[in-house]
Amino acid sequence: MAAIQITNIEKRYKSLRALDGVSLSIEEGEFFGLLGPNGAGKTTLISIIAGLNRADAGTVTVHGHDVVSDYRKARMNLGVVPQELVFDPFFTVRETLRMQSGYFGIKNNDAWIDEVMHNLDLTNKADTNMRALSGGMKRRVLVAQALVHKPPVIVLDEPTAGVDVELRQTLWKFIARLNREGHTVVLTTHYLEEAEALCNRIAMLKSGKVVALDSTAALIRRISGSQLVVKLGAGALPEGLKPLVTHPEELQVNGNGGTSGGKYTLRVNSYPEVEPILRALREAGAEIGDMQLQQADLEDVFIQIMEGEK
Numbered sequence: 191m192a193a194i195q196i197t198n199i200e201k202r203y204k205s206l207r208a209l210d211g212v213s214l215s216i217e218e219g220e221f222f223g224l225l226g227p228n229g230a231g232k233t234t235l236i237s238i239i240a241g242l243n244r245a246d247a248g249t250v251t252v253h254g255h256d257v258v259s260d261y262r263k264a265r266m267n268l269g270v271v272p273q274e275l276v277f278d279p280f281f282t283v284r285e286t287l288r289m290q291s292g293y294f295g296i297k298n299n300d301a302w303i304d305e306v307m308h309n310l311d312l313t314n315k316a317d318t319n320m321r322a323l324s325g326g327m328k329r330r331v332l333v334a335q336a337l338v339h340k341p342p343v344i345v346l347d348e349p350t351a352g353v354d355v356e357l358r359q360t361l362w363k364f365i366a367r368l369n370r371e372g373h374t375v376v377l378t379t380h381y382l383e384e385a386e387a388l389c390n391r392i393a394m395l396k397s398g399k400v401v402a403l404d405s406t407a408a409l410i411r412r413i414s415g416s417q418l419v420v421k422l423g424a425g426a427l428p429e430g431l432k433p434l435v436t437h438p439e440e441l442q443v444n445g446n447g448g449t450s451g452g453k454y455t456l457r458v459n460s461y462p463e464v465e466p467i468l469r470a471l472r473e474a475g476a477e478i479g480d481m482q483l484q485q486a487d488l489e490d491v492f493i494q495i496m497e498g499e500k
Contacts, residue, residue, distance in 0.1 A: 191254050193218045193343050193374035194239060199248035201234055201398075208234045209245070210398040216376060218342075221369050223389035223406070224378045227496060230395040232378045233273065236347050240270045252343055266294060269336035273348045275328050279321035283312055283331055286320060287338050294339040306334045309364040311356075326353045333361060337368075344368065345376045350384065362388065386410075386488035394495055402495050409491050417486050418456045418464055425476030427454055431467060434458070436490055438497070451479075455490075458483075 194216040201209040209231045216222045226232050237243035239250050241257050241264065250257045255264040278286060284303065291299040307313045310330045315323060320331065333349060344365070350358045366388065369375050379385055385392060386406055394402040402409060417436060427435075427444070434456040435441055444452030458464055464483065471478060 191218070192216060192251075193220065193253060194376065195249075195251045195254075196235070196239070197249050199235065199238060199245045199250065201231075201238065201243070201245050208398050209238075211248075212395070212398070212400055213248075214393055214400065214403070216374060218374055219369070219372055221366075221375045221388055221390050222377070223385040223392040224376060224395065225382070225385060225392060225492060226378075226395035229397075231398040232395055233347060235395075236270065236345055236376075236378065239345065240268065241265060266339065267341055268343050268345065269339065269341035270345045271333050271336045271347060271349050273351065275325060275332065277320045277328055277331065279319070282317050282319055283307070283323075283334075284316045286331060287334055290335045290338045296339055299338065302340065303334075303338060306337050309360075309367075310334055311360055326357050329353055330357060330361075342372070343374045343376070347378050348380065349377075350379065350381060358384075382489045382492055383487070392488075394492065396496060402491075406488065410486060410488060416458050416460075417484050417490065418458050418467060419453065419482045419484060420456060420467075420471070420478060421453045421480040422451050422471075423477040423479030424451060425471070425474060427452065427476070428470050428474040431456060431470055434467070436486075436493065457486075 192215045194214070196212055196214040199209050199212045200207070212231070212235060224232050224235070234243065238245050239252065239257060241261050244258065252264040253267040255267065257264045281289065287303045287306070288299070291297075291303070304313070307316055310333060312327070312330050312334060315327055320328065323331070329349065336344060346365070349361060362384070365375055377385065377389060389406055391405050392402070392409060393400050432441065436455045436457045440452070440454050444454070456467060458467070468478075
């Protein structure tokens with residue numbers, strides 16, 4: 191049984207089709223990434239999974255429980271960390287987490303609340319009023335609220351947006367531990383290095399549709415290959431090499447490759463492809479100041495897919 195089963199989900203807002211037949215199966219114990227640009231439909235999909243929004247068509251189940259017809263059990267199995275900082279300004283951190291436990295009918299939950307606060311470095315803020323916390327501390331409390339009922343499925347919607355490095359490290363250490371213990375984790379993030387390091391499998395959304403779905407390693411290997419980073423000391427990038435540039439902004443910064451010098455990242459699928467590139471540069475009179483061959487990363491995959499190159 192899948193932890194989350196999403197089948198042909200559609201959602202419209204007047205003329206805008208936010209989700210266009212999205213289907214995904216997220217297995218138990220996975221650390222799953224849901225990536226896409228702003229407006230791709232990620233938060234809309236999460237809102238439907240959480241029961242905060244209703245799909246126009248299709249179904250979603252959490253551990254086999256339909257989020258509409260069996261919403262009580264579906265929500266018991268789910269913990270969601272939203273993007274927005276939503277909090278009650280009249281309670282302390284501990285009181286907030288006790289109230290959250292009460293929403294799920296859980297009594298005498300202080301031992302787990304203490305453990306969650308400890309792992310999120312909130313212990314010394316336990317008796318502090320929520321309105322007195324910094325933005326980063328409030329976000330830690332949001333994570334704690336999502337975990338307070340020990341849900342088997344955890345959904346994190348941009349959990350580290352705008353927070354410091356310390357919180358990111360603290361959060362991922364704890365979430366990685368929960369994942370090792372069997373919790374399913376679904377992550378949306380614009381920090382692609384986080385997704386690459388943490389997620390076993392990734393789906394990419396574009397304009398409400400799934401445009402890529404595979405293991406992280408397979409996406410990087412299949413779509414991008416390797417990259418040749420060339421810094422020209424003199425001369426311009428030959429016209430024939432411009433289609434290989436993986437970051438279009440490099441062409442814009444360097445006058446579409448027509449000015450002398452500049453740094454370019456070129457896509458290569460195998461080592462033998464490097465020599466023809468070097469030959470083209472030599473024949474064009476370009477002088478190589480520095481050169482590195484490196485493995486592409488998830489950011490390169492993301493850029494290629496979103497620009498429709500592959």
